[in-house]
Amino acid sequence: MKKFLVILLLAVLGYYIADTYFDIGFGQPHFVKSAAPVKDIYLAKTQNPLKVSNAVTSIVVNFRGFDTLGEVTVLFLAVTVLGSVLYKKRHQVGERSVLFNSSSIVTSGSKLLFPAIILLGAYVFIHGHLSPGGGFQGGVIIATGFLLMLLAYENYSVSHTALSIVESLAGITFAGVGLLGFMHGGTFLQNFLPSGVMNNLFSGGVIPIIYIAVGFKVGAELTGVIYTVLHEKGENNG
Amino acid sequence: MIYFILISVLLLLMIAASVYSIVQKDLLYAVMATGIISLILSILYYLLQAPDVALTEAAIGVALTTIIFVITIRNTVRMEDESDKKEKFKSAVK
Amino acid sequence: MDNTLFGFLDYAVYGTAVLVMLIGLYGAMVKKSLLKIVIGLSIIDSGLNLLIVAIGYYKGGTAPIFSQGFLENFKSVSKMVDPVPQALVLTAIVIGFGVTAVALALVIRLYRHHGTLNIDEIKNLKW
Numbered sequence: 001m002k003k004f005l006v007i008l009l010l011a012v013l014g015y016y017i018a019d020t021y022f023d024i025g026f027g028q029p030h031f032v033k034s035a036a037p038v039k040d041i042y043l044a045k046t047q048n049p050l051k052v053s054n055a056v057t058s059i060v061v062n063f064r065g066f067d068t069l070g071e072v073t074v075l076f077l078a079v080t081v082l083g084s085v086l087y088k089k090r091h092q093v094g095e096r097s098v099l100f101n102s103s104s105i106v107t108s109g110s111k112l113l114f115p116a117i118i119l120l121g122a123y124v125f126i127h128g129h130l131s132p133g134g135g136f137q138g139g140v141i142i143a144t145g146f147l148l149m150l151l152a153y154e155n156y157s158v159s160h161t162a163l164s165i166v167e168s169l170a171g172i173t174f175a176g177v178g179l180l181g182f183m184h185g186g187t188f189l190q191n192f193l194p195s196g197v198m199n200n201l202f203s204g205g206v207i208p209i210i211y212i213a214v215g216f217k218v219g220a221e222l223t224g225v226i227y228t229v230l231h232e233k234g235e236n237n238g
Numbered sequence: 239m240i241y242f243i244l245i246s247v248l249l250l251l252m253i254a255a256s257v258y259s260i261v262q263k264d265l266l267y268a269v270m271a272t273g274i275i276s277l278i279l280s281i282l283y284y285l286l287q288a289p290d291v292a293l294t295e296a297a298i299g300v301a302l303t304t305i306i307f308v309i310t311i312r313n314t315v316r317m318e319d320e321s322d323k324k325e326k327f328k329s330a331v332k
Numbered sequence: 333m334d335n336t337l338f339g340f341l342d343y344a345v346y347g348t349a350v351l352v353m354l355i356g357l358y359g360a361m362v363k364k365s366l367l368k369i370v371i372g373l374s375i376i377d378s379g380l381n382l383l384i385v386a387i388g389y390y391k392g393g394t395a396p397i398f399s400q401g402f403l404e405n406f407k408s409v410s411k412m413v414d415p416v417p418q419a420l421v422l423t424a425i426v427i428g429f430g431v432t433a434v435a436l437a438l439v440i441r442l443y444r445h446h447g448t449l450n451i452d453e454i455k456n457l458k459w
């Protein structure tokens with residue numbers, strides 16, 4: 001009886017949502033009736049005063065930079081809650097919940113792959129304003145590299161203090177660059193460095209600095225999450 | 239023509255994987271189906287001309303979400319309808 | 333994407349995104365195991381992000397990046413796909429992962445405290 005009612009409710013909900021989106025249409029320009037659509041203004045400003053190749057990067061860091069600061073804060077809060085809920089006794093630090101011997105192919109292969117993955121992650125977040133990529137993508141790739149090493153070796157450990165220091169310094173850099181914008185121009189997170197030639201590495205003002213800070217912060221945070229979850233020892237399994 | 243076949247196959251696979259992950263009782267297989275949904279979604283984002291979003295979804299949805307789910311299954315139950323207290327009660331009755 | 337048989341694709345992408353969202357919502361409302369409910373929440377996130385990105389697509393459009401080839405050949409901005417939904421979805425994916433991680437930490441604590449993951453038994457253990 002309950003399943004039938006749930007299916008009926010979901011069918012009504014799905015009909016109304018799908019009807020709205022079918023009226024909008026797929027692939028048609030939607031908002032041309034207004035005088036100045038938002039998309040045209042953002043793309044025009046990305047080309048002329050700002051000179052950045054990646055339009056999505058310029059929206060995420062420059063035009064909507066405050067939302068990115070909020071997102072970095074929410075991610076930090078989630079990691080803190082995770083660390084405080086999974087309480088770990090002091091004398092049990094160092095025991096893992098997954099203990100198995102990997103074969104020799106896995107151990108030698110991951111030792112070769114680990115520097116390449118870190119290099120790829122650093123390349124992605126340094127060239128965030130020139131090609132698809134950016135701080136979040138590069139940080140997650142670095143965390144995946146550390147995950148590979150944590151799963152292949154039994155006694156591989158990342159020092160928790162170093163991760164905390166890197167994460168805090170990166171967060172202070174982000175907020176500090178925003179405060180420097182106050183002193184030089186007018187608003188918080190304003191672009192005060194000169195923007196050079198398009199498609200150069202040193203172009204776009206403050207954008208590479210902010211994205212490097214975000215890349216370090218996200219990489220350190222997600223490595224901390226994986227490390228906390230992997231060292232969670234249950235009471236009924238061995 | 240080739241794009242039409244490709245997109246239709248991908249969309250059908252996504253619906254099939256999501257139904258499988260809700261219905262299946264073995265939780266490890268359900269988590270793998272969620273990883274397949276993220277992989278197909280990443281290909282669809284590339285076909286919709288959004289490369290930044292495709293990079294983010296491929297890295298977060300496939301790698302990190304799956305490992306967190308698998309560690310949770312390791313620390314709790316594996317099948318959907320088993321628990322500690324039920325087994326203790328049954329063994330005490332017998 | 334080609335223009336052949338494009339009339340079918342008008343309804344297919346939106347319909348699939350809404351259907352995946354509804355399947356996830358059904359799993360979150362009906363199932364009894366806590367881990368299945370968290371899996372349902374993660375599937376809702378995936379379907380919703382596809383729906384938002386699919387709004388900004390233009391037929392015959394290209395990616396919103398000013399590369400060398402674009403500046404020499406096209407020279408007009410009106411052929412670019414809308415970049416604003418992509419910037420919003422970038423944030424939404426990361427926050428969805430954060431919510432899933434916190435929910436799974438709570439599931440582990442609940443299992444240690446009650447010994448079961450069935451929500452009927454957890455509600456009965458209150459009294």
